[in-house]
Structure formats: structure tokens, C-alpha cells
Amino acid sequence: xxxxxxxxxxxxxxxxxxxxxxxxxxxxxxxxxxxxxxxxxxxxxxxxxxxxxxxxxxxxxxxxxxxxxxxxxxxxxxxxxxxxxxxxxxxxxxxxxxxxxxxxxxxxxxxxxxxxxxxxxxxxxxxxxxxxxxxxxxxxxxxxxxxxxxxxxxxxxxxxxxxxxxxxxxx
Ligand code: S3P
Numbered sequence: 624x625x626x627x628x629x630x631x632x633x634x635x636x637x638x639x640x641x642x643x644x645x646x647x648x649x650x651x652x653x654x655x656x657x658x659x660x661x662x663x664x665x666x667x668x669x670x671x672x673x674x675x676x677x678x679x680x681x682x683x684x685x686x687x688x689x690x691x692x693x694x695x696x697x698x699x700x701x702x703x704x705x706x707x708x709x710x711x712x713x714x715x716x717x718x719x720x721x722x723x724x725x726x727x728x729x730x731x732x733x734x735x736x737x738x739x740x741x742x743x744x745x746x747x748x749x750x751x752x753x754x755x756x757x758x759x760x761x762x763x764x765x766x767x768x769x770x771x772x773x774x775x776x777x778x779x780x781x782x783x784x785x786x787x788x789x790x791x792x793x794x
Pocket of ligand 1: 633634635636639658669702703704705743744745746
């Protein structure tokens with residue numbers, strides 16, 4: 624699987640984009656962030672898409688992108704938190720890719736998503752974001768468990784990227 628893509632999944636704020644960019648640099652692969660691609664193509668931010676077109680329309684855009692990227696190689700793909708939990712998307716992207724799931728605690732996720740004002744997460748616009756994080760994480764635990772899990776707590780993004788690189792190259 625030498626030229627297979629690396630697909631990063633996991634909950635919002637687990638570091639997929641930061642780690643993905645490092646991996647792309649180490650391997651000389653192209654980095655793709657599915658949220659950024661959707662925003663660039665639609666000319667709208669994710670919150671605008673959710674607000675004006677609805678979540679279902681956003682999920683259809685994710686599905687189109689999963690199919691498109693599944694046909695390419697030498698990519699590092701950082702996926703939106705729910706994209707790989709859809710079976711069709713996972714089959715399309717997983718066919719030519721090693722999938723890794725980044726994990727963090729709800730508290731770490733809360734700190735990262737509130738510390739990053741540049742990215743608004745419509746699914747966390749709740750009365751109590753930490754409760755919503757815990758609730759969504761519980762709903763998704765089983766889905767994420769299908770992929771190789773990487774705990775990011777107490778690791779720098781460089782350490783997480785190195786760990787993924789070792790796993791990828793061991794194949
Ligand atoms: C979502 C995660 C977000 C983005 C959208 C929905 C989710 O991406 O796709 O807000 O359902 O988990 P990140 O995981 O990159 O924050």
C-alpha cells in the first residue's frame with residue numbers, strides 16, 4: 624500500500640488538520656481538508672451551509688468528495704468529524720487509504736474548539752457545548768472504533784504525526 628492515501632478521522636478538535644499537514648510535509652503528499660474543499664467549492668462557510676442549505680446538503684457534499692478523493696493517490700485527507708462514519712464514504716475513501724482515528728478527551732476537545740475562533744462548529748452551538756461534545760462522542764464511539772485509534776493526549780502534533788508515519792510505513 625506504498626502510495627495509499629492516509630485518511631484522518633476522529634471527533635472535531637482532535638488535531639486532524641494540524642497533524643495531516645505535518646504528514647503531508649514528511650511524505651511529500653498533497654494535503655486535503657474536506658471542510659476546506661467544501662467551503663472553497665461552495666463559496667460558503669460550513670456554518671452558512673448548515674444554516675442556508677441544511678445539514679443534509681452538507682453531508683451530500685461530503686459524500687461527493689469522498690468518492691472523488693477515493694480515486695486519487697498520495698493524499699493526506701483530513702475529514703470532517705462525521706464523514707467516515709457514513710459507510711459509503713468509508714468504503715469509497717478506505718478502498719485506497721489507511722484510516723487512522725485521532726482521539727482526545729472531551730475536555731481537550733472543548734479547549735481546542737473554543738481556542739480556535741477561526742473555525743465555527745455548528746453542531747456545538749448548544750447551551751452547554753461540553754455536554755453536547757460528550758453526547759456526540761458517545762453516539763459516535765462505536766463508529767470510530769472500526770478504525771485504528773491514536774490517542775493524542777500528552778503528545779505534540781509532531782509526535783502524533785511521527786507515530787502515524789511509523790504505522791503507515793510498517794505496512
Ligand atoms: C462535523 C465536524 C466538522 C465539520 C462540520 C460537522 C461533525 O469538521 O465537518 O462542522 O459532524 O463532526 P471538523 O471535525 O474538522 O471540525
